Amino acid sequence: MNEGRAAPIHLHLDDRFYRRVEAAEFPKHTLRWRNDRAAASVGLDGLDDSAWVDHFGKFTPLAGNIETPLALCYHGHQFGHYNPDLGDGRGFLFAQLRADDGRILDLGTKGSGQTPFSRTADGRLTLKGAVREILATELLEALGVNTSKTFSVIETGEALDRHDEPSPTRAAVLVRLSHGHIRIGSFQRLRYLDDAEGVETLLRHAARHHFADDLDAEAAIADLAPRFLAQVAARIADTAGSWLAAGFVHGVLNTDNFNITGESFDYGPWRFLANFDPQFVAAYFDHAGRYAYGRQAEASLWAVCRFADCLTPFG
Incomplete structure (x- = not known):
């Protein structure tokens, strides 16, 4: 693994923009998907499965990268209505790496546990939801759409209750490779707080x-x-x-x-x-x-x- 790829640029920002969080501890870690094509673009394709699970299921930091995960702050309009109670509620920014094409890409999570923005939610992701994200990103990429990549999916051994699908249902933690996680809502929050600086x-x-x-x-x-x-x-x-x-x-x-x-x-x-x-x-x-x-x-x-x-x- 090339430590020289590490580019934790979000740490250049202060804690107005994120909250430091801890990943959930899961009872089980079963690797269901690893995207070696995406991993190669950021120098991580050499990880064996054990190291992969260690970093992307247990969230041991990558060398030279973000030591403590960052839940990012943002607001947003949801179906036209402004909501100031958003933020990374079941994910965090885990690492930032320089890709082969020179861009700095993020490894962000989904289903990695509760954060200060979770409200009443459990911070988890269903395995079905993770598989749907794989299907979307793989097909969109094949069709030439500028999309994030589903980097990793690890089943966690938990059973989740969801009101909109048969439950209990299996759980997973997903990692996506994305060209940043700065949203329109990231700016909206600062404007809402009257923080022009x-x-x-x-x-x-x-x-x-x-x-x-x-x-x-x-x-x-x-x-x-x-x-x-x-x-x-x-x-x-x-x-x-x-x-x-x-x-x-x-x-x-x-x-x-x-x-x-x-x-x-x-x-x-x-x-x-x-x-x-x-x-x-x-x-x-x-x-x-x-x-x-x-x-x-x-x-x-x-x-x-x-x-x-x-x-x-x-x-």
Whole structure:
């Protein structure tokens, strides 16, 4: 394993942006999926299965990387309604690594236990949910969509109760490889807290590490902010267009589910079209069809406009 790949850039930010947490201790660790293609891109394909489980099931830190996992802070609009009670409720940022293409990629979790943002939830993920994320990311990648990668799935030996599927059901912890985990909702939270300095700090951080080829992170904020907005809008538009071309319905296009790098991620009640139907919805709870297949471009634009709201202090 190449320690030189470690790039824990989120530690450059202060604790306004995250909370330090501990992973849950699971009774069992059965490796169900390891993505060696993705692992090779960040120098981790040489891990044997025992070391893999140690890092991605028991969350022993990677050498030179984040020592204590970080649950990231964010708010968001959920089906058009602002919710200030969000944040990483069943996941955390585990590590950041430099990929073969020069980008800094995150290893983030899903189902790794409770955090300060869990509220009344158990912080767990069903094995079925993990398998659905594998299916979504693998097919979307094959279709040319800019998507996160399902990096690892380990069954944990727990039995979960869920109101919307037969229970008890098996549990798993998932690790995704993603081009950042900075969401539109990350900026919304800072704007909600009237922390303009925090918005600027996060914006410059993202420009420096995720948009370095396109933006000058040291530019005057009045110049940087609109250029940053244009970059985010263009990348999200590209992804929304690729969803439509692939016949994909994400299902839950809340502002906390938009990555500012434009990468598609966080797959819950997704579906693919069986036949062309602009009104087709993926989520059984999307009663008004807000995130129907044919409204995904509209939903993406609405989310970008909410991001623009966060930048109003800068002119």
